[in-house]
Amino acid sequence: MNPKLLLWLLTAILLVSFHRAEAQQSKNIPKIGVLFPGSRATFSQRTDAFIQGMKDLGYIEGKTILIEWRWAGDKVERMPELATELVQINPDLIVANGTPANKALKAATKTLPIVMAVVGDPVGTGLVQSLSRPGANLTGLSIVAPNLSGKRVELLGETAPRASSVAALVNPNNLVYRGELQETEDAARSSGRRIQALEATDANTLDQAFVTIRRRHIQSLIVLTNPFFSSVRKRILDHAINGRVPAMYFGSEFTDEGGLMSYGPNMNELFRRAGIYIDKILKGAKPADLPVEQPTKFELVINLKTAKQIGLIIPPNVLARADRVIR
Numbered sequence: 401m402n403p404k405l406l407l408w409l410l411t412a413i414l415l416v417s418f419h420r421a422e423a424q425q426s427k428n429i430p431k432i433g434v435l436f437p438g439s440r441a442t443f444s445q446r447t448d449a450f451i452q453g454m455k456d457l458g459y460i461e462g463k464t465i466l467i468e469w470r471w472a473g474d475k476v477e478r479m480p481e482l483a484t485e486l487v488q489i490n491p492d493l494i495v496a497n498g499t500p501a502n503k504a505l506k507a508a509t510k511t512l513p514i515v516m517a518v519v520g521d522p523v524g525t526g527l528v529q530s531l532s533r534p535g536a537n538l539t540g541l542s543i544v545a546p547n548l549s550g551k552r553v554e555l556l557g558e559t560a561p562r563a564s565s566v567a568a569l570v571n572p573n574n575l576v577y578r579g580e581l582q583e584t585e586d587a588a589r590s591s592g593r594r595i596q597a598l599e600a601t602d603a604n605t606l607d608q609a610f611v612t613i614r615r616r617h618i619q620s621l622i623v624l625t626n627p628f629f630s631s632v633r634k635r636i637l638d639h640a641i642n643g644r645v646p647a648m649y650f651g652s653e654f655t656d657e658g659g660l661m662s663y664g665p666n667m668n669e670l671f672r673r674a675g676i677y678i679d680k681i682l683k684g685a686k687p688a689d690l691p692v693e694q695p696t697k698f699e700l701v702i703n704l705k706t707a708k709q710i711g712l713i714i715p716p717n718v719l720a721r722a723d724r725v726i727r
Contacts, residue, residue, distance in 0.1 A: 430459075430682050431466040433486035433494040435479075435501045438631035439471050445653055446497065446671045450517070453672030457679045472501070474602075474631050476573050479504035487512060493681050495674055498627040499575045502527055506538060513687045516540030517674040518667060520576035520625065522692055531692040539687040540677055541670045543625065545695050549580050550587035552648045552663050555700065556620055557591050558718050559661060560646040563619035568597045569609060569636070571626040580624050606632060610639040621647040623654070625664075633657060644710040655701040655726060660710070665695035699723040 434450075436443050451461060459465040468489055470482040483504035486494050493513040496502045499521075505514050506527060514537055521544050522528045529535035531542070556566070568584050570577045581597055588595040596618060598609040613621065621640060623629055629636060630653060637658045640647040649655065649662040677690060703726040707714050719725065 429464060429466050431468065431489070431491045432678065433468045433470065433489065433491040435470045435472070435482055435486060435494065435496040435505065437472045437476070437479075437498045437501055437627040438474050440469070442631040442633075443497070445656075445668050446517075449668035450495075450671040450674060453675035454678070456672075457675050459675070459679075474628050476500050480507065483508040493678060495678065497671075499525055499527070500573070502538065503575070506536075509537065511537060513681045514538040514540075515674055515677045515681070515687075516542070516692070517671050518543055520544055520574070521579060524579065525575050528692060531694065533688070534690065534692055535688050537687050539690040539692055541673060541693045541695075543665050543667075543670070543695060544576075545665070545698070547583070547587075548664065548698070549583035549622075549624075551698075552622055552650075553584055553587035553591065553593070555661065555663055555718065555721075556622060556646065556648040557593065559648075559714060560620050560712065561715075563646060564592070565594045565596065565616075565618045565620070567609070567613050567618045567621045568595050569606075569621060569623045569629065570597050570599055571601055571624075571628050572599050573601055573628070574624075574626045577624055577626070584622060584624065601628070603632065603635065606635060607639070610643065613645060614643055619645070621645050623647065623649050625650040633659070641706060641709060646710065646712055652699060652701045652724070655703045655706075658706055659703060660706045660712070661700070661702045663700045664698055666697070666699055670695070701726065 440447060461467050470486055472478045472482055479500050487508045494505055495515045495517050496505055497518050499519055502516050502519055516538060517540060519542055522542055527538055566588055568581055570581055585595045598612055600606040600609045633654050647660050649659045650664045651667045652662050655662045700722045701724045702714055702722045
């Protein structure tokens with residue numbers, strides 16, 4: 401046989417064998433989809449915590465697990481399209497952040513397992529039958545806890561005792577905002593404070609909300625839980641600090657970047673813990689049999705730099721309760 405022809409045949413055989421081995425390896429590596437409401441830049445802390453949580457369990461992106469990321473760019477209307485796109489690539493399971501993302505995924509598939517990395521009220525929104533027995537193809541972690549909103553009102557009131565009026569920044573596109581707002585209003589009323597709900601669904605309405613705060617001389621602010629507010633937190637922080645408005649936020653990502661104070665479950669920890677659900681499902685567990693986890697630990701974070709910047713002295717009794725103080 402011609403030596404050149406023999407060399408060509410051997411090379412071709414080796415290439416075919418290599419691609420078959422590569423294809424077989426890819427086939428055996430679990431593939432998961434991830435759906436976020438914002439962008440990778442605005443949710444970098446959560447994605448980093450998620451990736452680290454997976455690493456802790458032995459899953460290395462690109463080596464022992466494949467991840468298909470999808471980002472809605474704060475456009476809720478894109479959720480159904482992205483959910484369908486993820487379902488069509490037929491992953492082993494899908495992870496989602498927020499109620500709209502999980503609702504879209506539930507509508508897109510009744511069979512693929514879905515892990516709710518962060519979700520508001522999964523029972524009230526119909527995502528699961530109950531926390532203890534989800535009953536379908538969804539399970540994961542909820543951020544809802546009794547009196548969480550009331551505690552935020554209490555802490556803000558103790559921090560800014562002279563602020564009798566409070567703005568509650570809400571996104572009406574959030575399916576669970578009414579319950580959180582009601583709890584916030586009830587807590588404020590019982591302490592003699594007035595709550596005014598201000599709606600924001602995009603940059604323009606967010607700016608207008610702060611115009612209203614200034615015009616009506618509203619003295620403090622509570623930002624209700626919503627992924628959109630996480631995405632535009634720099635804009636919110638700039639408004640609050642420039643207006644010298646004492647503000648309470650739902651997550652430490654705000655205080656880390658200049659917010660006055662935050663109280664709630666650690667969102668990054670929830671994303672890290674999502675890996676535990678993924679690991680169990682990949683090993684054969686069914687979402688219907690895995691109880692939805694509620695937060696049991698909450699952290700109060702106070703930013704003293706911001707307090708000084710807006711001319712506010714944090715009372716010693718509040719400061720003593722902080723889990724973390726940014727100086």
